[in-house]
Amino acid sequence: MVAEWLSNALVVLGLVVVTIGVYGLFRMPDIYTQLHAASKAVFLGVIAILVASMLTGGSGIAMRAILIVALLILTTPVSAMAIGRAALKRREHQVSPDAIDESGHLHRPLPDDPPPGGNLRHTPQ
């Protein structure tokens, strides 16, 4: 009974957190801030839903849920790092106010540079 209540609460919590993440993806201006919303909020919401399924599911579901949680914890930071590094290499500009580039990759845009965000036809070097 307690597990049932806890599972319902965790599912609703996961829904709220995933909703915040999707809203953040629309709200944030550039890729570097969108990475925060997507790779933290959505990931944690899915983890909450998986823990809920560990509580009320059978042993087969619980073991697979533990596997999925371990896999997500290992892979989500890596894929977020890869996306952020690709955006930095393609010099996607920071749009958010007071943004500071400590890496020095994103210098001031040149006149013949592609528009912010870049496209695949022009490769800025």
Added chain:
Amino acid sequence: MSGAVFVFAAVWMTGLLVGSLVKVITARSPASRILALDMLILIIVALLVLYSEARGLSHLMDAALALALISFLATLAAARYYAKGRVM
């Protein structure tokens, strides 16, 4: 998880799925599109987990596991292609 919570959660997650699909289509840069696609697959994983828990079908969890693994590899490959112009 009780039945009413499952129906509410499934409908809500489907709405979020449509929202992130809109973000995939309207993203302003390729990196943002790769990120939105990664998030869309995470939401599909969550839907599979909800359904398998509600119906007691453990083989849907295998599908969720495989989908999470494939989405990781696809995101890495797409990010490397966007950064370097080639995958390997």
